[in-house]
Amino acid sequence: MATVKELTVGQVAARSGVAVSALHFYEARGLIRSHRTSGNQRRYGRDVLRRVAIIRVAQEVGISLADIAAAFQSLPEGRTPTREDWNLLSTAWRDGLDHKISQLKKLRDGLTDCIGCGCMSIDKCPLRNKEDRLSSQGAGARRLLVER
Amino acid sequence: MATVKELTVGQVAARSGVAVSALHFYEARGLIRSHRTSGNQRRYGRDVLRRVAIIRVAQEVGISLADIAAAFQSLPEGRTPTREDWNLLSTAWRDGLDHKISQLKKLRDGLTDCIGCGCMSIDKCPLRNKEDRLSSQGAGARRLLVER
DNA sequence: CTACAAGCTCAACTTAACTTGAGGTCAAGC
């Protein structure tokens, strides 16, 4: 029936498959939101499940939490996102995914030829050159994948 | 003539595009090897360039250094790897890449439909299910609770 | 021969994305 029950953090964890600590973490990072009961416990609306699902899916393709958070900024603050809202988001990512797929294909098709051929030893190789682009960034853990 | 000059770390860094510190790091992790001059400086054979190139390429598609190192175990210790040796390796990775590509495609094709459709909220969605596989032994209770 | 760029080692710091732990609260069954 109409009124959808709210979820506790434990329930969200069970249904989404992510740990409670991770949910706390996502909330601290602004990726999900909750309100509190009188006893200071978190309660989530149902749309948190979708958010979490998207977070995991996006992460799997190498999108960082920071980027996901940024993308989520486009979602409405007040109301529950409509299908329309989500579609905007997914469309934006679709482009990134398309790009990534084509990159992977290039790699896959290039790898067998290229590894054996010696061209990798330096700058004639398409694989190497593609990679050069990102080789001069700052400190810390380098982010894998995803550049767009 | 035949004897190819050996390379210093600096030269390898310049030609491969990775930092000297990263080369040290790779060596510590057993991904590359060097021998030392009388003055304790590293010298690399030319094949190190190929190794490094492969490391970066592999990393870009999300393969961890640990996995790369494992794959490199299949390369001969004593001699310079032949084209044959590299091909074995690349063939193995090709399968991994194929898999990843198909995953990404599923994601891309599923995303637009799936994010908006609400199925993500639980277990009917192919995206969610695909993901379940991967996360099935972490911390959370998960599973059971199939109501609707 | 001497300057100084390039190397060397080892320890500590960085970022991302969490997890673990300590110490304390809330809620529901018996």
Add this chain to the structure above:
DNA sequence: GCTTGACCTCAAGTTAAGTTGAGCTTGTAG
């Protein structure tokens, strides 16, 4: 009304993949 399990907060630990810095040695160009 008490016990038990789910919650809460905050701090600290963890892994991956490197980077940065200090202090010291090598090697090469002038």
